[in-house]
Amino acid sequence: MIEFSLHKTLHTAEGEMQLNVSAKIESGKFVSLYGASGSGKTSLLRMLAGFMKPENGYIKVNDAVWFDRAKKINTEPQHRKIGFVFQDYALFPNMNVRENISFALKKNESKEIVDELLELSGLSNLANRKIQALSGGQQQRVALARAIVKKPSVLLLDEPLSAVDSGMRAQLQGTLAEMHKRFGLTTILVSHNSDEIVKLSDTVFHLENGKFQQQAAPATFFLNAFTPGTLTGTIVAIEDNGNAVVLIDDRMIRIDPSIKRLKINDKVEIICDPGTVSILDHRDC
């Protein structure tokens, strides 16, 4: 169980913002932090990791107290059982993949887990390769494996997949889910990506203006957060069953048109409501 109650004054471009957050997260859960840019997500992860000192509050992880302002406890980051992958992960360029992953292990510690992690992250064939000779996605796999090698009590992930393309992102999400389960981790992920949050997490915490506004199951949260509105798109295909495929920005949705005269290149205006999609109007092209 991770339990925290933290306060910190943050200095934003608009002035001071009070970050006041409390939560209890059961061991083994996968939690995501979601919220607008500047809402304090990274600051919260940094406080949990021990890189930023809170002004007040406490952090308890299982039986250990990592921070307690009243008792003047502030455990050094290296003595907190954390693994972390931040956006600007720093791997050791002069070491190969295996050396990067095993670096944190002491000489007398078993190296068995390194082989397991290489296998799980699909890096076994690249174990002796230098970091510079890897793709961005492969480097992120190394960073993830390195964060897990010490079997941390808490895995902190700050948008670790935001710099890779969508195909690699999906693969890495699979690896992450598998590692979380395999090692019984308690994981806290910062992400702006609703698909990713729904796919990976048990709970989403919505952080806005330095406070948790909501804590919910991801699917429920995103369904409720989706306010009805109209979207404009273009019909790009009509399928054999009559369904139309609509391109909206860079995404496509499939609709069962109530107006049957739709054809490719027609512009459509669609009203979206949780659970329903209906066509308001369409224009021939």
Ligand SMILES: Nc1ncnc2c1ncn2[C@@H]1O[C@H](COP(=O)(O)OP(=O)(O)OP(=O)(O)O)[C@@H](O)[C@H]1O
């Ligand atoms: N050490 C610090 N002391 C005071 N304020 C800080 C400190 N570090 C960052 N801030 C400010 O706190 C605010 C929140 O930053 P933070 O990085 O936590 O937000 P975020 O939700 O992670 O944003 P993003 O999604 O853009 O990464 C920012 O305005 C930032 O300038």
